[in-house]
Structures are given as structure tokens and as C-alpha cells.
Amino acid sequence: MQKWFNNLNTGLSIVFSFVLIIIGAYSFYLRYTNQIGFGYFIGTGILIETMILNYKKYYDPNKQTYEEEE
Numbered sequence: 001m002q003k004w005f006n007n008l009n010t011g012l013s014i015v016f017s018f019v020l021i022i023i024g025a026y027s028f029y030l031r032y033t034n035q036i037g038f039g040y041f042i043g044t045g046i047l048i049e050t051m052i053l054n055y056k057k058y059y060d061p062n063k064q065t066y067e068e069e070e
Contacts (some may be wrong), residue, residue, distance in 0.1 A: 005053045013057065020050040 005013060024046030031039025 002053065002056060006057050013054075017050050017054055020046055024050065 005016070008016065024043045026043075027036070027039040027046070028043030029039070030036045031043065
């Protein structure tokens with residue numbers, strides 16, 4: 001998923017990140033209101049994964065090019 005996310009342009013990566021944040025926050029909210037039984041872990045995992053993807057794409061000082069990843 002990291003290679004796919006790195007190949008997105010900036011606009012699409014912002015939209016994708018925003019959608020993941022909304023999904024993670026909504027599952028966390030559903031668990032908080034006792035509507036589902038598994039939302040804390042999944043919601044937190046989605047939020048953390050979104051932060052990791054964005055960090056590796058935009059802020060990682062040891063970022064490799066697409067050719068070096070393969």
C-alpha cells in the first residue's frame with residue numbers, strides 16, 4: 001500500500017487521507033456510543049496508519065525513489 005500511496009499525486013493523497021481519517025474517527029465514535037464492539041482498535045489503527053503513510057511520503061528524510069523501492 002505504501003508504493004501505491006506514494007504514486008498518488010498530492011490532491012488524491014489528501015482526499016484519500018481525509019477519507020481514512022473520517023472512517024477511523026467514525027468507527028471510534030460508533031464504539032464510544034456502544035453501537036459496535038470493535039471500533040477502538042480499528043479506528044485507532046486506521047488513524048495511525050494514515051499518519052505513517054503521510055509521514056513516509058512527505059517528511060521522511062531517507063525517502064527512496066520508486067526505482068529504489070523495487
